[in-house]
Amino acid sequence: MLQVWALEGIGEVRSGDDLRAIVGDALASSHEAVADGDILVVTSKIVSKAEGRFVIADDREEAITRETVRVVASRTSPSGHTTRIVENRLGIVSAAAGVDASNTPEGTVLLLPDDPDASARALAAALRERFGVRVGVLISDTLGRAWRDGQTDHAIGAGGVHVFEDLRGQVDAQGRPLVVTLPCVADELCAAADLVKGKATGLPVAVVRGRADLVGELDLPGARSIVRTVERDMFRLGADEAYAEGYAAGLAAR
Amino acid sequence: MLQVWALEGIGEVRSGDDLRAIVGDALASSHEAVADGDILVVTSKIVSKAEGRFVIADDREEAITRETVRVVASRTSPSGHTTRIVENRLGIVSAAAGVDASNTPEGTVLLLPDDPDASARALAAALRERFGVRVGVLISDTLGRAWRDGQTDHAIGAGGVHVFEDLRGQVDAQGRPLVVTLPCVADELCAAADLVKGKATGLPVAVVRGRADLVGELDLPGARSIVRTVERDMFRLGADEAYAEGYAAGLAAR
Numbered sequence: 284m285l286q287v288w289a290l291e292g293i294g295e296v297r298s299g300d301d302l303r304a305i306v307g308d309a310l311a312s313s314h315e316a317v318a319d320g321d322i323l324v325v326t327s328k329i330v331s332k333a334e335g336r337f338v339i340a341d342d343r344e345e346a347i348t349r350e351t352v353r354v355v356a357s358r359t360s361p362s363g364h365t366t367r368i369v370e371n372r373l374g375i376v377s378a379a380a381g382v383d384a385s386n387t388p389e390g391t392v393l394l395l396p397d398d399p400d401a402s403a404r405a406l407a408a409a410l411r412e413r414f415g416v417r418v419g420v421l422i423s424d425t426l427g428r429a430w431r432d433g434q435t436d437h438a439i440g441a442g443g444v445h446v447f448e449d450l451r452g453q454v455d456a457q458g459r460p461l462v463v464t465l466p467c468v469a470d471e472l473c474a475a476a477d478l479v480k481g482k483a484t485g486l487p488v489a490v491v492r493g494r495a496d497l498v499g500e501l502d503l504p505g506a507r508s509i510v511r512t513v514e515r516d517m518f519r520l521g522a523d524e525a526y527a528e529g530y531a532a533g534l535a536a537r
Numbered sequence: 538m539l540q541v542w543a544l545e546g547i548g549e550v551r552s553g554d555d556l557r558a559i560v561g562d563a564l565a566s567s568h569e570a571v572a573d574g575d576i577l578v579v580t581s582k583i584v585s586k587a588e589g590r591f592v593i594a595d596d597r598e599e600a601i602t603r604e605t606v607r608v609v610a611s612r613t614s615p616s617g618h619t620t621r622i623v624e625n626r627l628g629i630v631s632a633a634a635g636v637d638a639s640n641t642p643e644g645t646v647l648l649l650p651d652d653p654d655a656s657a658r659a660l661a662a663a664l665r666e667r668f669g670v671r672v673g674v675l676i677s678d679t680l681g682r683a684w685r686d687g688q689t690d691h692a693i694g695a696g697g698v699h700v701f702e703d704l705r706g707q708v709d710a711q712g713r714p715l716v717v718t719l720p721c722v723a724d725e726l727c728a729a730a731d732l733v734k735g736k737a738t739g740l741p742v743a744v745v746r747g748r749a750d751l752v753g754e755l756d757l758p759g760a761r762s763i764v765r766t767v768e769r770d771m772f773r774l775g776a777d778e779a780y781a782e783g784y785a786a787g788l789a790a791r
Contacts, residue, residue: 287729375684431721432763467686467687474728522771522772534788
């Protein structure tokens with residue numbers, strides 16, 4: 284049985300706040316005592332706020348540009364709005380480079396945490412010490428998908444949680460190797476957590492209980508290891524962008 | 538509180554089996570009585586098996602070719618293995634067109650259900666009638682992602698479940714419209730379910746309790762509505778493929 288619930292009592296997080304104390308106090312006052320193997324899924328927004336990752340920006344688009352390492356694809360709608368799919372400095376491909384303009388003070392936007400894996404590990408370490416139980420921490424962000432509409436939550440930081448469940452080498456009932464073999468459990472945990480957190484309701488932390496087997500040492504690989512390397516990425520450019528590059532090269536090859 | 542558990546007692550499903558009876562009997566004998574608003578997440582494999590979607594194929598690659606509507610991208614590794622990202626007849630972009638060679642009789646592979654939304658609705662209708670409660674049904678498949686390693690479970694069929702939670706029009710605490718606004722809750726529910734089902738353990742159905750608000754009429758849009766239309770798809774071709782098309786066009790434009 285997997286149980287997932289949102290942690291009550293976390294108010295507005297401000298720059299410089301001690302997230303370890305805030306989350307720890309919310310856990311301490313929860314009607315459900317934290318237990319060995321619990322996994323906390325923390326919305327990246329409150330991590331960014333505590334880390335003071337606000338930047339002055341009247342224009343979210345300008346902030347996205349500054350956070351962009353590489354434009355993967357862009358498209359302008361008939362109404363004139365341009366959607367940009369970009370890679371940010373964490374290697375994450377998304378529609379807005381993690382720049383968040385919701386629930387931020389007027390005239391500011393919020394960037395992603397500087398190093399979400401380090402933030403997750405620090406929070407996990409502090410909670411393990413305070414409560415004497417081995418918990419894991421994931422930091423989640425909301426991402427779109429290449430071929431599917433809508434968004435789902437994904438892991439951008441991980442501390443003390445196995446991000447993949449490695450089934451390679453396991454066999455099916457007929458003794459043949461399983462072909463699909465690397466479930467990204469960190470992303471699945473973040474997706475499950477989003478079902479109880481809600482985007483507008485001020486519940487930025489969820490607890491997932493029931494997969495203690497995924498909790499481990501703090502030096503486990505972080506969520507950065509989920510990001511596909513460019514050598515393995517077949518979609519490093521949008522189709523239109525790659526076509527245009529090819530066309531120019533073809534013309535120049537005369 | 539969200540609760541997710543796997544349904545016990547579903548054995549090997551064979552061609553022609555009545556999935557409504559099998560899942561219904563498993564629900565009836567569960568220690569937990571089915572309740573209004575429960576969402577069942579059913580692995581597509583057992584739907585396909587019941588529907589007899591086996592085809593004779595010594596070669597999974599040949600079966601993938603037959604199921605492919607359109608090759609999106611392909612890449613051959615130094616060891617000679619070719620990975621193909623293809624669109625299947627359901628519009629789903631994946632690495633194997635839904636062709637499954639695990640846990641199938643020797644010399645056969647399994648195709649996806651013919652019409653997963655119809656299968657989900659039929660199962661939901663039967664369970665609603667049998668138990669007198671309003672349940673929803675999702676049919677899940679395991680899919681890779683463009684820019685992230687590993688796989689997560691996604692919804693390919695939906696009966697009586699809202700596949701999106703429409704937050705468009707909602708505002709944040711400062712009264713500004715929420716920008717990220719279309720959580721694909723169907724995919725998040727399937728991801729949550731995968732955390733209790735496991736791939737090799739013979740637990741193909743999970744029950745999710747706690748989001749009864751997402752359960753509705755049987756004529757709600759199906760999972761087909763999650764698939765991005767080609768007009769909105771910026772990644773209709775892999776980067777190498779689009780580049781090659783562009784290059785050829787550039788050469789020809791001389």
